[in-house]
Amino acid sequence: MKKWFLVILVIINTVFVSCITNKDVVYLQDHGDGTDGIPVLRELPKPYKVQVNDLLSINVKALDEELTRIFNPVQTTSTAGGNNGQSQASLYFNGFTVDDHGKIKFPILGEITVLGYTTTEIEEIVKKELLKQYFKETAELFVTVRLPGVTYTVTGEVNGTGIYTIFEDRVNIIDALANAGDISLTGNRKDILIVRQYPDGQRIHHIDLTDIKAMNSPYYYIQPNDIILVKPLKRKVIGAGQTVMQNFATIMSILAGMTSIYVLTKSL
Template identity: 90%
Template sequence: MKKWFLVVFVVVNTVFVSCITNKDVVYLQDHSDGNDTIPVLRELPKPYKVQVNDLLSINVKALDEELTRIFNPIQGNTNTNSSNGQSQSSLYFNGFTVDDHGKIKFPILGEITVLGYTTTEIEALVKKELLEQYFKETAELFVTVRLPGVTYTVTGEVNGTGIYTIFEDRVNIIDALANAGDVMLTGNRKDILIVRQYPDGQRIHHIDLTDIKAMNSPYYYIQPNDIILVKPLKRKVFGAGQTVMQNFATVMSILAGITSLYVLTKSF
C-alpha cells in the first residue's frame, strides 16, 4: 500500500509542479500586496548616443536645393514606410557609417567626429560646419540627423529569431519581442539577457519581464544593435511538458513502460 501511495505522490508531484504556470508567462505582474499603487515609468530613457558602426541618415535643406544636392545622395528615397530591405540597403550604400575611430565622412566637410553625440548634437555640429565652410546665413539652412530605426537581434526561445528593424525613435523590449513573434512558452521571461554595445566594449544586462518594476529598468527600452537572448526554462532543459496534460501523458507512459518491464521479468 505504501509503495502505491509513493507512486501516486510522485505522479501528482510531477504533473502539477513541473508544468509551466501563469507566473512564468504573464508579463509585468504586480508582486505587491495590493495596497501600493502600481509603479509606472518614472522617466523616458536618455537620448541615445551614437556608437561605432551606427548608420546615420543626414539630410540637408536650404532655399536653393541645387546647393544641397551633393549632401543628399539618398534624397527622394528616405520614406520610412518603405520596405525594411529597401530602406536599409539604400542607407547602407548612401548613409553615413560611424567608423572605428568614431567619425563619419561627410561631403565637403570631410571627417566629423560623432562618437558619443546624440542626433540633436550632430545636427548642430553639421550645421555649424556647413555655415562656416559652404553656406551663408541667408541660405536658411536646415539639417536633420536620424538613426534609421532601431535595429536589434533576437535569439533563443522566441518564435522568430533574427535581426529586426523597427522604425521608431523609442522601442521597449516587449515591443521588440512581440515583433519577433513573442517568447515561447518554454522561454524564461524572468531573466532576459540584453547584450549592449558601449564605447569600451559589450556588457550583459538582465531584466525580469514578469515583474511590473521592469518598466523602471534602464534596459526596458532597447538601443540600436542590442542583442536580446531568451533562455529556456529549466523545465524544458529537464524535458518536462508545458502543460498538466503533457506531464500526465509523459508520466503515464513511463509508468506503463515500468509496468510492462515488471510483468515481463516476472514471467521468466
C-alpha cells in the first residue's frame, strides 16, 4: 500500500509542476536584476541592407513628369491605396527584384548593383546614374527607394502560422507575433528561434521574450524574410494539461485506471 501511495504522490507532483504559469506566458518581465522598468535601447537597429531576392519599389520624380514616365509603373487604384494584398501583387510584377548577382535591371540605366546597400544609398546611386546618363545635371530629381514592408514567416506554436507582411519600416518581434495571432499558451516564449538570411547563408538566433532584456537584443527588430519558429513547451510534449483543472482531470483519470488495475490484480 505504501508503494501505491508513493506512486500517487509522484504523479500528483509531476502533473502539478507541469502547469503553465505566468512566468511562462508574460512578455518582457523584469526579473529584479536592477533594471527599473523598460530599459532604454542601447542603439536603434542598423539600417537594413538589401539582400538577394528582395523586392524594391523605386519611384522617380521630376518637374517634367513626361521624362519620368518610363521609370515608374502605372499606378492602379489598388496600388495607389487600396487592398494591401493587391498592392503587393502589383509590386511583384512592376517592382525590381534583386537577382542572384545582387543587381536590378533598371530602365535606360541597365543593371545596377544594390546588394549590401541601404535604401538611402540606393537612392543616391540611382539619382547619380540618372543625372549622368539621362537627365541634365540641372534637373531637379527626387528618387525614392523603399522595401514593400517587412515580409516574414511564422510557424510552430502560434495561433496563425503563415507568411505575413507589415507595411512599416521597422517591426519588432512582438508586433510580428501579434500579427500572427500571438503565441499559443503552450508555446515556448523563452527560446524563440529566428532564422535570418545573410550574404553567406542563413543563421539561427535565439531570443527570450519573457525577459525585458530582449528589447536590447539585436534580434528584437525583425528583418525582411526572417523566419520565426516557436517551439512547444516541454510540458505539452509530455502531454500535461495547461491548467490546474486540466491536470486535476488527468490525475483522476490516472487514479481511476490504477484503482481498476489494483482491484483486478487483487481479485485474481
